[in-house]
Amino acid sequence: MESSSVIDSLLFLITNSTRTLQYELAAANVPEPNLSATEAHPWDTTTPPRSYWDARKTLLGALGMMAAVVQNPQERVMTDTLLYHRPAALSFVTKVGVADIIARLEGGLSSSRGVHIEHIAHETGLSAAKIAITMRYLCSHHIFEEVAPDHFSNNRLSATLLEGELTKGFVELWSDVSLKASIKFSTVLADPVAGNSIDSLDSPFAEAFTEHPQPRNGINGRNPSKSDYWHFLNSPGNEDRLKLFAHGMRANSLMNGGGKGLLWDFPWSRFDHPESVIVELGSGIGHLCMQIMQVLKYAHFQNQDRPEVCTEGEKIIARSCLSADQKSRISLLPHDFFVKQPVTGASLYILSNVLHDWEDSKVITILQNTRNAMSPASRLVLIEALVSYPTIQHDTEESMSTVSNPSHPFNQGVAPAPLLSNYGVANSYVSHQHMEMILLGNAMDRNIDQYLFLAGKAGLHLVDVYTVRRHVSVVELRVAE
Numbered sequence: 306m307e308s309s310s311v312i313d314s315l316l317f318l319i320t321n322s323t324r325t326l327q328y329e330l331a332a333a334n335v336p337e338p339n340l341s342a343t344e345a346h347p348w349d350t351t352t353p354p355r356s357y358w359d360a361r362k363t364l365l366g367a368l369g370m371m372a373a374v375v376q377n378p379q380e381r382v383m384t385d386t387l388l389y390h391r392p393a394a395l396s397f398v399t400k401v402g403v404a405d406i407i408a409r410l411e412g413g414l415s416s417s418r419g420v421h422i423e424h425i426a427h428e429t430g431l432s433a434a435k436i437a438i439t440m441r442y443l444c445s446h447h448i449f450e451e452v453a454p455d456h457f458s459n460n461r462l463s464a465t466l467l468e469g470e471l472t473k474g475f476v477e478l479w480s481d482v483s484l485k486a487s488i489k490f491s492t493v494l495a496d497p498v499a500g501n502s503i504d505s506l507d508s509p510f511a512e513a514f515t516e517h518p519q520p521r522n523g524i525n526g527r528n529p530s531k532s533d534y535w536h537f538l539n540s541p542g543n544e545d546r547l548k549l550f551a552h553g554m555r556a557n558s559l560m561n562g563g564g565k566g567l568l569w570d571f572p573w574s575r576f577d578h579p580e581s582v583i584v585e586l587g588s589g590i591g592h593l594c595m596q597i598m599q600v601l602k603y604a605h606f607q608n609q610d611r612p613e614v615c616t617e618g619e620k621i622i623a624r625s626c627l628s629a630d631q632k633s634r635i636s637l638l639p640h641d642f643f644v645k646q647p648v649t650g651a652s653l654y655i656l657s658n659v660l661h662d663w664e665d666s667k668v669i670t671i672l673q674n675t676r677n678a679m680s681p682a683s684r685l686v687l688i689e690a691l692v693s694y695p696t697i698q699h700d701t702e703e704s705m706s707t708v709s710n711p712s713h714p715f716n717q718g719v720a721p722a723p724l725l726s727n728y729g730v731a732n733s734y735v736s737h738q739h740m741e742m743i744l745l746g747n748a749m750d751r752n753i754d755q756y757l758f759l760a761g762k763a764g765l766h767l768v769d770v771y772t773v774r775r776h777v778s779v780v781e782l783r784v785a786e
């Protein structure tokens with residue numbers, strides 16, 4: 306009986322959240338998303354209203370949980386085990402440019418949708434049979450469409466793999482370095498020494514990308530030729546990967562509405578005056594500050610990162626469509642955040658997706674270096690995906706009557722029952738990221754209490770936590786009195 310009531314509750318959530326999506330689209334005079342269209346939907350490139358955002362999370366969480374409830378468990382777990390085929394297939398079609406071939410040939414061959422597999426094979430010089438199997442696999446997951454037997458077309462998802470799309474670069478790097486590193490995940494974590502280590506040189510990534518000239522007993526012997534992820538990206542021969550990483554970070558910040566949720570849901574205007582200096586540490590190529598400039602007219606921005614990243618950032622900013630005034634207000638400075646912060650008394654310091662790359666003692670050092678540069682009026686914001694608990698929630702009458710979410714003390718939405726309290730699979734990107742931090746550097750995303758504990762150790766005090774329409778939260782800190 307219990308499972309039928311869970312199914313009823315899930316059905317209720319699916320119906321109600323779908324209706325909310327339709328209502329919001331109609332109210333804004335925006336069409337329903339069309340899977341077969343290759344143009345972006347308006348709410349792919351800008352952030353949708355809060356009620357649409359929340360209803361979509363509920364819908365995705367409920368659909369994911371419904372699948373877990375009704376699917377045969379053996380089939381489900383065995384299918385999950387085979388999921389490595391997804392990045393492998395994405396990597397292959399991206400490497401040979403199938404989305405671009407289809408876009409080009411569809412325009413040239415005929416006006417109808419669909420390019421025959423033999424034409425794709427001819428363009429690539431590769432096996433039609435193998436490409437067809439790979440394409441059918443992806444089509445079955447709604448990436449590309451087989452519009453008629455052996456005729457393939459792009460759709461809303463495969464269009465993100467076209468040349469020039471940031472998502473394409475993300476696929477290229479993550480299905481290369483991270484996929485290879487993931488093979489070592491269980492070996493390293495199950496090793497009594499490496500598994501308990503917090504050293505980035507003991508990470509699955511370091512193990513996967515180290516050539517061991519001598520056979521070793523287990524993986525415990527520390528190999529001096531190991532390098533961490535950041536040194537690896539900087540090493541000769543990895544120039545393309547370094548660029549892909551920097552642009553992948555940009556893809557991450559623009560994903561889901563062009564990143565506008567972060568601009569709209571945090572009160573940036575407090576920091577907008579001509580004397581205001583905003584410093585972003587570990588900024589990458591400067592993509593976040595370039596976004597924030599869209600809403601701040603007077604503040605000056607300084608991006609700080611490793612020298613090679615700043616060089617790439619200079620090129621990006623020079624080529625960008627920022628106005629001359631904006632370009633005069635943004636700069637890049639090579640700076641190591643493990644040493645003294647050179648800019649004192651800035652209005653705002655930003656650490657976005659940085660602290661999760663480091664173990665606790667290094668986080669405290671980064672925070673202390675920043676805190677020592679701050680004045681009492683300065684603020685520091687941490688922009689991070691906070692870890693939330695996927696706890697079971699029991700269905701209640703109340704949750705059946707509403708799809709709106711109660712809030713917990715830090716204003717992070719808790720999903721309606723019977724969904725897992727963190728929305729389960731609707732939160733997949735973030736839960737993959739939590740795994741990625743261990744994979745690449747023995748580092749970790751943290752929950753709000755863990756961040757506040759480390760901030761306290763560095764002499765910083767909580768001002769507020771903002772939930773924004775992105776996969777991150779903003780934690781505002783000031784110098785403790």
Ligand SMILES: C[S@@+](CC[C@H](N)C(=O)[O-])C[C@H]1O[C@@H](n2cnc3c(N)ncnc32)[C@H](O)[C@@H]1O
Nearest residue numbers: 535554587588589610611614640641642657658
């Ligand atoms: C995960 S990326 C985050 C980039 C950007 N803040 C964002 O949110 O997209 C971490 C950044 O830290 C930079 N980084 C790593 N070690 C550094 C160091 N010691 N000093 C300054 N930046 C560093 C990397 O080059 C990279 O750009």
